[in-house]
Amino acid sequence: MSQRFKKLTGLVAATFTPLTAEGEINLSVIAAYVDYLIEKQNVKSVFVNGTTGEGCSLTVDERKQLAAAWCQHGKGKLEQVIVHVGCMSIKDSQELARHAASIGADGISVISPSYFKPINADALRLFIKEVSASAPDLPMYYYHLPGMTGVALEAADVLNGIEREIPSFQGVKYSGTDLRDLGQCVCYSQSRDWSVLYGVDEQLLGALVLGVHGAVGSTYNYLGHIVNQMLSAFNNGNHTQTRALQFGFMEVITFARTLGFDVSVNKQVMSEVSGLPMGPPRLPLLPCPVSKAQAIAQKIHNFTQGL
Ligand SMILES: CC(=O)N[C@H](C=O)[C@@H](O)[C@H](O)[C@H](O)CO
Numbered sequence: 500m501s502q503r504f505k506k507l508t509g510l511v512a513a514t515f516t517p518l519t520a521e522g523e524i525n526l527s528v529i530a531a532y533v534d535y536l537i538e539k540q541n542v543k544s545v546f547v548n549g550t551t552g553e554g555c556s557l558t559v560d561e562r563k564q565l566a567a568a569w570c571q572h573g574k575g576k577l578e579q580v581i582v583h584v585g586c587m588s589i590k591d592s593q594e595l596a597r598h599a600a601s602i603g604a605d606g607i608s609v610i611s612p613s614y615f616k617p618i619n620a621d622a623l624r625l626f627i628k629e630v631s632a633s634a635p636d637l638p639m640y641y642y643h644l645p646g647m648t649g650v651a652l653e654a655a656d657v658l659n660g661i662e663r664e665i666p667s668f669q670g671v672k673y674s675g676t677d678l679r680d681l682g683q684c685v686c687y688s689q690s691r692d693w694s695v696l697y698g699v700d701e702q703l704l705g706a707l708v709l710g711v712h713g714a715v716g717s718t719y720n721y722l723g724h725i726v727n728q729m730l731s732a733f734n735n736g737n738h739t740q741t742r743a744l745q746f747g748f749m750e751v752i753t754f755a756r757t758l759g760f761d762v763s764v765n766k767q768v769m770s771e772v773s774g775l776p777m778g779p780p781r782l783p784l785l786p787c788p789v790s791k792a793q794a795i796a797q798k799i800h801n802f803t804q805g806l
Pocket residue numbers: 513550551647674698699700701715716717718752
């Protein structure tokens with residue numbers, strides 16, 4: 500049992516990256532963003548520079564500046580700042596891992612490289628190990644997102660025996676839909692006291708039943724307060740209320756998907772709902788028409804007001 504690290508639980512917002520109209524990172528928004536998550540969403544941990552944050556479209560230097568801003572403004576307010584350090588080049592990932600340690604981040608996470616893909620779980624474990632070695636005192640979470648990376652390895656295979664190679668390994672952010680593989684990850688993590696965090700927001704309930712310890716997702720930026728209610732209902736054994744909240748949430752996402760819900764649309768929805776200026780996405784993502792985001796924001800409003 501590892502007591503060395505603070506366990507990562509509850510809702511974790513996968514943050515958007517605010518950009519100016521000219522497409523430069525806009526650090527001036529981060530302080531208000533921290534307060535918004537805490538005060539309006541009751542969300543106390545963040546996952547920075549991941550998919551939602553367009554991490555792979557940012558330069559290493561931009562990623563460092565964003566991670567530092569989140570740590571600086573989150574200090575004494577946020578429970579945990581997890582920095583995603585996944586890159587195509589292991590050297591860049593190692594540099595970001597070292598940087599995360601130097602700024603006082605609470606943990607790091609890596610996604611599998613996806614251009615040259617690891618041929619098996621051993622290769623991916625080796626990659627994660629070499630990144631972890633650059634920040635051995637930070638908890639490392641494997642970020643499993645086969646839908647984006649095209650790396651079809653089972654997460655449970657990646658986890659198997661990883662503690663023998665990576666002493667700082669602490670769990671997985673599971674953003675796939677395979678509940679059997681997810682269940683195997685939860686089962687394996689139990690005796691090791693790791694955290695399994697689920698990353699497909701619209702089906703979180705299925706993962707909760709399997710025993711995940713929390714969730715990382717984009718929608719917790721603006722629907723965290725509702726999903727926190729769902730977690731409470733779940734923990735109180737109120738299945739009827741838990742399902743009603745999950746169904747309502749699913750309806751919002753289903754509607755958003757009919758309009759083409761991607762990171763670009765999602766980012767504009769965040770601007771509409773929170774009032775914080777997230778700005779445009781970065782190419783190759785295209786800006787989302789405001790009317791589309793407003794329609795989704797209206798749907799969210801109807802859902803939350805109807806509760
Ligand atoms: C691929 C992707 O970005 N997944 C996000 C995090 O893992 C989720 O939070 C989704 O945005 C969310 O579940 C909506 O589909």
